[in-house]
Amino acid sequence: xxxxxxxxxxLVELWLKGRLDAEWxxxxxxxxxxxxxxxxxxxxxxxxxxxxxxxxxxxxxxxxHRALHGIRGSLSVVSPSEQVDGILRMxxxxxxxxxxRQAAKPVAPAATVREVHDGAVVLEVQPxxxxxxxxxxxxxxxxRVLLGGASAADxxxxxxxxxxxxxxxxxxxxxxADCESRFGEFFALGGAAATLAPDxxxxxxxVLAAGSLxxxxxxxTAIRGTGRFQDHGRFRASAESGGLALSELLESxxxxxxxxxxxxxxxxxxxxxxxxxxxxxxxxLGGSSLFEFPAVRDRMSFTTERGTERSxxxxxxxxxxxxxxxxxxxxxxxxEGSSLHAHIHALVLPYRPVQQGALDLxxxxxxxxxxxxxxxxxxxxxxxxxxxGIGQTELFRGAYWLSPVERIExxxx
Amino acid sequence: xxxxxxxxxxxxPSTPNEVRALQGVSIDLQPGSFLIIIGTNGSGKSTLLNAxxxxxxxxxxxxxxxxxxxxxxxEHRRAALIGRVFQNPFSGTAPNMTIAENxxxxxxxxxxxxxxxxLDRRVRQEFxxxxxxxxxxxxxRLDNAIGSLSxxxxxALTLLMATWRxxxxxxxxEHTAALDPKSADQVIRLTDxxxxxxxxxTLMVTHSMQQAVNLGDRIVMMHRGQILHxxxxxxxxxxxxxxxxxxxxxVRRREQMDANVAALLQRxxx
Ligand SMILES: Nc1ncnc2c1ncn2[C@@H]1O[C@H](COP(=O)(O)OP(=O)(O)OP(=O)(O)O)[C@@H](O)[C@H]1O
Ligand SMILES: [Mg+2]
Numbered sequence: 001x002x003x004x005x006x007x008x009x010x011l012v013e014l015w016l017k018g019r020l021d022a023e024w025x026x027x028x029x030x031x032x033x034x035x036x037x038x039x040x041x042x043x044x045x046x047x048x049x050x051x052x053x054x055x056x057x058x059x060x061x062x063x064x065h066r067a068l069h070g071i072r073g074s075l076s077v078v079s080p081s082e083q084v085d086g087i088l089r090m091x092x093x094x095x096x097x098x099x100x101r102q103a104a105k106p107v108a109p110a111a112t113v114r115e116v117h118d119g120a121v122v123l124e125v126q127p128x129x130x131x132x133x134x135x136x137x138x139x140x141x142x143x144r145v146l147l148g149g150a151s152a153a154d155x156x157x158x159x160x161x162x163x164x165x166x167x168x169x170x171x172x173x174x175x176x177a178d179c180e181s182r183f184g185e186f187f188a189l190g191g192a193a194a195t196l197a198p199d200x201x202x203x204x205x206x207v208l209a210a211g212s213l214x215x216x217x218x219x220x221t222a223i224r225g226t227g228r229f230q231d232h233g234r235f236r237a238s239a240e241s242g243g244l245a246l247s248e249l250l251e252s253x254x255x256x257x258x259x260x261x262x263x264x265x266x267x268x269x270x271x272x273x274x275x276x277x278x279x280x281x282x283x284x285l286g287g288s289s290l291f292e293f294p295a296v297r298d299r300m301s302f303t304t305e306r307g308t309e310r311s312x313x314x315x316x317x318x319x320x321x322x323x324x325x326x327x328x329x330x331x332x333x334x335x336e337g338s339s340l341h342a343h344i345h346a347l348v349l350p351y352r353p354v355q356q357g358a359l360d361l362x363x364x365x366x367x368x369x370x371x372x373x374x375x376x377x378x379x380x381x382x383x384x385x386x387x388x389g390i391g392q393t394e395l396f397r398g399a400y401w402l403s404p405v406e407r408i409e410x411x412x413x
Numbered sequence: 414x415x416x417x418x419x420x421x422x423x424x425x426p427s428t429p430n431e432v433r434a435l436q437g438v439s440i441d442l443q444p445g446s447f448l449i450i451i452g453t454n455g456s457g458k459s460t461l462l463n464a465x466x467x468x469x470x471x472x473x474x475x476x477x478x479x480x481x482x483x484x485x486x487x488e489h490r491r492a493a494l495i496g497r498v499f500q501n502p503f504s505g506t507a508p509n510m511t512i513a514e515n516x517x518x519x520x521x522x523x524x525x526x527x528x529x530x531x532l533d534r535r536v537r538q539e540f541x542x543x544x545x546x547x548x549x550x551x552x553x554r555l556d557n558a559i560g561s562l563s564x565x566x567x568x569a570l571t572l573l574m575a576t577w578r579x580x581x582x583x584x585x586x587e588h589t590a591a592l593d594p595k596s597a598d599q600v601i602r603l604t605d606x607x608x609x610x611x612x613x614x615t616l617m618v619t620h621s622m623q624q625a626v627n628l629g630d631r632i633v634m635m636h637r638g639q640i641l642h643x644x645x646x647x648x649x650x651x652x653x654x655x656x657x658x659x660x661x662x663x664v665r666r667r668e669q670m671d672a673n674v675a676a677l678l679q680r681x682x683x
Contacts (some may be wrong), residue, residue, distance in 0.1 A: 142683045199640075202659050223683075276682050281661070291679040293672045302680055305670040332465050343683060381681035385673050 004029050011042035011364070013078075017049040020084075029060045032075070036064075036353050037269075037310065039236060039397050041073025044098075053087055061088075071355040085286030105266055112202075113233075121252040123400075124234040126358050131228035134263050134290065134403040136255060136318065138356030139332050139411035140221035149285035150183070150220045152176040156411065158222055160188035160215045162362050165265060165316040167345040168222030168330075169282060171195050172205065172215075176283075179218045183281040185377050186217050188224075189265055189316045189343045190365030193217050194347050196377040198278040204374040208366060223330055223343060224264045224411070229255070229401035234356065235266075236397035238404040242268060243271050243394035246344070246380060247335040250319050254340060255352035259404030261320040261327070264344070267354050267364050270313045272306045274390060275378030297405055298302060303383070306390045310351045311375070314365060317344030318405065326410045335392055346393070348376040354398045361401055414614045415442040415582055420464055428481045430519065434460040435471070436638035445612040451657065452635030455665065458618040461635070462584045465616070467491040479581040492522065494614075496575030498568065498588040505571035508560035512551060512570065515559055516540045519574030537546045543573060547603065565596025569603055585617040589624075602630070613647035622654035632657070636664055 001017035012035045020028060022138050028045075035043055043064070047053075065075040075208040076090065088097055137325040139156055155176040166188035171179035172195050184198040192275055193215030194206035207215040235252075237244045253264060279297040290299055323331050323341040331341040340374045350372045355364070422435040434457045436496035442448055459504050463480075464471050476484045483491055498505055506515050517536070537555060545552045547569050551562070559567060564655055568588060576583060585604065585659040589597035605628055608615050621627055625632050634657070642660060644652055 044585040146683070200660065200663055201656075202663075276678055287509075289679075291675050291682075294670075296675045296678065297667050297670045300672055300682070301663055301666050302678060303669060304666055304674070330683055332683050334559055381677075383677065385677055388673070 001027055001099075003028065004128045005031070005035070007040075010040075012040045012045055013044045013046055013346075015046040015049075018092075019054075020050050020060075021052060021054040022049075024103055025054075025056040025060045028057070029064070030066045032060070036068070036073075037351075037356070039269075039353075041068055041071060041353060041356055041357050043068065043073075044078045045075070046078045047084050049081065051083050051307070058087070058091055061093065061096065061386055065293055068299065071353055072357060073353075073355075088356055097311055106260050116256070117238065118252045118255060120238050120242070120248055122236050122238050123252065123256065125256075125277075126232045128230055129232065131230045131403065133259065133406040134225050134227040134229070135407070135409070136223065136225045136327075136405045137262065137409040137411040138223050138326050139219060140171075142221045142329050145169070145220050145282050146290045148287050148289065150283045154220045155179070155218050156222070157164055158217050158219050158224055160191070160193045160217065160224075162191035163228055164224060164226050165189045165263065166217070166219075166222055166224040167317055167343065168219050169278070170217040170219035170222060171197065172207065172382045175218060180276045181281050183220055183283050184278045185345055187224075187314070187377055188215060188217065188221065189314055189347075190362040191215070192365050194374060194377055196277060198280050200279060200305055202376060203310060206347075206369060206374065208369060214410075221330070222411070225316075225318070225403075225405070227403065228336035228404045229263070229265065229361065231400075231402040232358065232361075233400060234397065235268075235395075235400050237384060237395075245392040246395060247338045247382065247392060249336065249338070249395055250340055250342060253400070253402055254319065254321060255400055257404055259407070260322045261318065261404065262404040263403045264316065264320050265314070265361060265401040266315040266395070266398055267359070267368065268313055268315060269351070269354055269396045270348075271308070271394035271396065272303070272312050272390070273311065273376075273378060273380070274303050274306075274345050274383050274393045275346065275380045276300055276302045277376075279287050302308070303378075303390065304388075310396075311348050312350070312352045312354065312368065313348045314347045314368060315344055315346045315380070317342055317380075322332040327408045332381070334386040344380045346376075346378050346380055347374050348378070349374050355382040359399045364399065414444040414446070414479060415440065415465070415616075416475075416477040417441075418475045418477075420461075420476065422460060422464055422469070422471055426472075432640050435464060437472075437474070438635075438640055440633070440640070441612055442616070443447065444614055446631060447608055447613075447615045447629035448628040448631045448633060450616060450618045450620070450633050450635060451620070451625050452641075453661065456635040457500060457638040458635055459586055460565070460620060460638075462497075462586050462616060465491075466495055466497055466584055474608050486547055494581040495584060496578075496580035496582070497584045498571050498575050498586070500587040500590050502564040502567040502571070502591060505574070506559045506567055509556055511556045512544070512562075513537060513540055513555040515570065516574060519577045522578060543577075544570075547573065547601075550571070563596065565592050565599055568592060568596070569602045571619070572600065572607065576611065576613060579611050579613065583613045583615040583617075585615065587620060589594070590620060591669045602626070611624070619659075622657045625657055626652055626654055634660060 001024035170186040191209035
């Protein structure tokens with residue numbers, strides 16, 4: 001089997017030559033995967049020179065057709081040989097066969113989509129949703145909790161229905177006593193809330209809003225945003241193969257956003273994710289500081305090497321140029337040399353391409369969580385240690401949602 | 414069946430080469446329980462098995478087996494209760510002796526000198542029957558020297574010998590690690606069969622996460638001479654190889670967390 005790849009404006013053509021049988025099906029499958037991972041969701045398989053296809057080959061077509069269809073992409077077989085055409089019709093796949101001239105061209109982005117080139121970042125900006133600035137409240141006293149521990153008085157019950165987001169340290173349960181040993185990072189976005197118990201299990205638990213069920217988190221510290229996001233679009237790195245450092249992307253958003261403080265959510269295809277997690281509930285600190293060395297080894301876990309694995313992550317948080325009270329206690333510098341402060345959590349899932357075009361946040365979150373179990377939940381930070389530092393979280397492309405934040409309230413205990 | 418209480422052992426104490434190989438290990442093993450021990454290199458797995466077998470005396474703590482306090486028993490006395498297979502296929506058998514002679518030694522083990530079966534026709538028939546269950550075609554080679562067998566065949570024989578008299582405790586230390594994949598698979602299969610058949614109380618060390626989840630009813634993960642995780646019951650049932658690997662990854666991260674990382678976390682975590 002030979003495969004030639006031809007990059008067209010909005011699609012990739014794969015010209016196949018040879019037999020598409022069990023021996024070669026994985027080869028073809030990985031060629032298609034590679035195209036999808038590079039960010040293209042429209043694939044044409046030109047099969048005029050393929051004279052045999054077995055069930056193993058058909059399986060690849062069906063699997064990728066489904067996967068791409070599920071993210072509003074497409075896979076078609078173009079001008080197949082008589083033999084292949086006959087077989088595809090027999091097995092009921094005539095619908096994916098196209099003749100060369102009438103091959104489906106994906107719709108060009110609507111004229112209202114604006115493309116912004118900003119250094120290493122390219123944004124495809126969708127029309128604004130017209131939503132007003134977002135309301136944000138902060139809860140708890142992070143310094144006191146992290147430097148000494150918490151008590152029942154620090155715990156508040158927060159709900160995260162659709163059109164809210166949140167992050168902080170929390171757990172799901174009936175109250176402080178029930179959650180005392182389980183407090184860890186939490187993440188809430190688009191009608192879902194997830195928590196990671198600090199027991200080393202690395203299996204985030206989550207609740208999706210359904211009917212009258214509202215995701216509810218018992219939180220020791222939290223930031224919570226309410227309202228629809230104003231701006232939405234896609235982002236990608238301008239360099240063909242490169243990724244973006246988280247701070248690069250946030251700086252670019254800051255330039256897009258009129259307000260000094262903004263809320264951000266991302267559904268992103270990611271490379272290495274750099275961040276930290278609690279491995280022991282801060283409620284059990286008993287007066288000592290979380291960061292005390294060497295005790296911190298049993299209390300926190302930190303990415304200390306750059307992985308190469310690709311994932312998909314949901315991110316949410318708040319970014320500000322002017323960290324003032326009461327937000328100040330809840331944000332930290334994004335990276336060395338950046339003027340931004342932020343607090344961002346990420347819920348990590350197995351790799352899955354992020355659909356192109358306009359995307360509804362709640363639908364996207366639901367689709368991700370229904371397709372696979374999350375594999376991790378982290379507080380994102382940059383590792384800027386001079387020698388061993390591994391840098392920042394790397395993002396390739398995805399969807400973003402932004403909203404200016406006007407006022408930040410101190411949540412009532 | 415086996416009860417370890419706060420067992421400690423330090424090699425070369427108070428010298429630059431001091432190694433605290435066991436730092437307070439306690440384990441209770443019910444009769445018929447099959448415990449898999451995993452852990453990073455040098456975490457103390459082999460030392461733990463050696464401590465139980467009596468290769469050396471522990472510095473402190475107690476070891477009880479089958480109702481006896483064996484803490485101060487010498488190795489040869491414990492051998493009456495314990496069967497053992499090492500990683501090296503050449504260590505469990507006498508290479509110049511024949512298969513039959515080796516088996517006779519195993520069958521006689523723990524019995525007063527001079528007792529036990531002599532190599533008469535009836536005994537040879539029993540050896541042949543048992544060896545046939547290995548499905549390795551060794552039943553017709555009773556008089557061949559052990560040295561002429563492959564690593565996998567030797568390890569299978571060693572296992573058969575170690576379990577011949579249904580020991581109160583079976584110790585397996587990476588006993589398939591030196592074998593090619595196919596032989597390793599055969600020996601693991603045999604291990605599982607023998608342990609199940611005789612409900613042998615077993616401690617098995619392995620580096621294979623797949624073996625750890627496919628065999629046994631309990632998994633202990635050791636690190637720096639201590640038990641870091643002890644998975645039993647439902648926790649054990651749902652453990653997958655990737656979960657165990659993720660626990661190793663956590664250990665590795667923990668090791669890399671130094672004072673600089675602690676300072677970084679204090680600056681960046683909220
Ligand atoms: N007889 C000995 N004398 C000195 N040091 C020893 C002795 N036996 C073991 N050690 C040391 O004790 C530590 C634990 O060794 P042990 O062999 O128990 O590790 P292990 O978990 O079995 O590792 P591996 O996976 O490599 O087999 C190591 O640092 C080892 O060098
Ligand atoms: Mg060892």
